[in-house]
Amino acid sequence: MGYSRNRISAYHYQESEVYIIESKSGFYDQKSIMEINLKDTLRNLRRAKNITQETLADYLGITPQSVGKWERGEGYPDITMLPKIAIYFDVTVDELLDVSRARIEERIQAYRDESMECVYAGDTERNIALWEKAYGEFPNDCRVMSNLMGALQMIQEWKIPQEVTDRMVSLGERILQESRDTKLREDAISALCYTYKRVGDDEKALHYANMGGSLHCTKEVLVSFAQEGEEGIAATQEYIRSMLERVAFSAGCDLLRKGDYSTEERIHVYEFCIKLLKLPVSEEDAKLYADNVARFYQMIAWQYAYGENAEKTLEALENMTKYAVIASEDGAGNYRGLLVNRLEYDSEKRARNYRGNACNLSLDDLKKKEFDFVRQEERFRKVVKELEQNALTV
Known part of the structure; x- marks a missing residue:
């Protein structure tokens, strides 16, 4: 599955199913995107093209002072301006924001490391909050969805609140629809089975139970x-x-x-x-x-x-x-x-x-x-x- 060169709302990595820009409201918070490293990349691109801040500002219809602030990290362009800037320098939005797959992996691994501290401490509430934060940052990463489901599953009460049930079902169904990763799909099936059983919906619990693999063919x-x-x-x-x-x-x-x-x-x-x-x-x-x-x-x-x-x-x-x-x-x-x-x-x-x-x-x-x-x-x-x-x- 490819991606539009500068279409922010659909931008994603083909190999890892990690969406960068799109969020629950349609886009990320503007500041969090720009902090990815726009200031250094923008300055380097401008110098490589051998143009002044004034020239770039004239093309964008803004003041040279605004470009200067962006390159110093003191301000950020409107998010809708990113495609225009990327087109001007003949780069993709990911190149403009210096978003690499390695950077994403590093960020998600940091969430995993902190999550294990929560799990070993038995701090379920903190673990849920952590993966909620990660989900806000990577709302279309199935690995993050799976970890959020895992955190919610650790709630001790057998009868979980309806809002937790709804969240689990929403996340699980998305993983089954969007991910091809066997482990993530198996975890989603298991979580959905347990979730429906905990709320007394035996029919749906059995539906997902029957999606599981045979005992003789497990990893x-x-x-x-x-x-x-x-x-x-x-x-x-x-x-x-x-x-x-x-x-x-x-x-x-x-x-x-x-x-x-x-x-x-x-x-x-x-x-x-x-x-x-x-x-x-x-x-x-x-x-x-x-x-x-x-x-x-x-x-x-x-x-x-x-x-x-x-x-x-x-x-x-x-x-x-x-x-x-x-x-x-x-x-x-x-x-x-x-x-x-x-x-x-x-x-x-x-x-x-x-x-x-x-x-x-x-x-x-x-x-x-x-x-x-x-x-x-x-x-x-x-x-x-x-x-x-x-x-x-x-």
């Missing part, structure tokens, strides 16, 4: 099969780890959410999930699964609490605390188990949608009324104290 399956050497071992180990985690959450979350299961049945499933997560490694590598195991013990504690079984509730809370503390410990390195020894961990680079660490999350759980009947127990107070000692100040 992870094929790479773990095709890749050789150390990289192949690492890819296969990561596939095993991720599949066990996915099965655990399918059983402990998706399955139990869909049926009317008894307390005993739910506890049985949660204990199965814990065994599954621990299966490929020993307690030496507990960091690999500690965060998720803490969540499942918390669910077990809830089930016992519903029946006011104090002993079993406290036992589950103590196990939850044990693994929440492990998950909250600082450190980085390789796991040691045979099935995971090519995988690395870094406690500072763990994505989360809550502030603090696993101990902060567990402390929030303990505030729920279900635990009021054991709140005065010494063992409960000990659990709270240990979590508070290992929680982060947020």
Whole structure:
């Protein structure tokens, strides 16, 4: 798909689907465009053509003082004048503004880097604001749209506001219509499926679910099969780890959410999930699964609490605390188990949608009324104290 030489509203890069000038209102804010580096480019073009500021000003029908201000970066031409200036120097608008693909990539990478800081800190609100800003700057870049969708997906509430739903649908549909990138399309399909499910539209959720690929033809399956050497071992180990985690959450979350299961049945499933997560490694590598195991013990504690079984509730809370503390410990390195020894961990680079660490999350759980009947127990107070000692100040 080509582009008009000086047509601002349709101007884009053929290779990367990145639109530069067009925005939600039709054009970018004037100042933000000129800051791209117009002043240096304009001066160099004028000197290469061997003309004075007066000559250029006469052609444009403005004062020489205005051209001087542009070249000093003290002022900016009206945005509608850019095509006329570009035509005069026989360049495209991108050459006039010195907008290169490398510059765009650098800018988007800066957004990604800052976004990862937000994700590791569990600062969902800041991450959403960051990608909203990026979307304002690159409103037609599908990568930016995808990252904005990802940030919105991190909202903790299951029932998301209607405006968030509308935004997700709008962004997802645009990606499916405009992008040919397989990863971006898959992420959009997944996000749309989850979004419609969260608002109770099962029909549309299933529509997008059916657009997904087969379990036997995912990138992870094929790479773990095709890749050789150390990289192949690492890819296969990561596939095993991720599949066990996915099965655990399918059983402990998706399955139990869909049926009317008894307390005993739910506890049985949660204990199965814990065994599954621990299966490929020993307690030496507990960091690999500690965060998720803490969540499942918390669910077990809830089930016992519903029946006011104090002993079993406290036992589950103590196990939850044990693994929440492990998950909250600082450190980085390789796991040691045979099935995971090519995988690395870094406690500072763990994505989360809550502030603090696993101990902060567990402390929030303990505030729920279900635990009021054991709140005065010494063992409960000990659990709270240990979590508070290992929680982060947020």
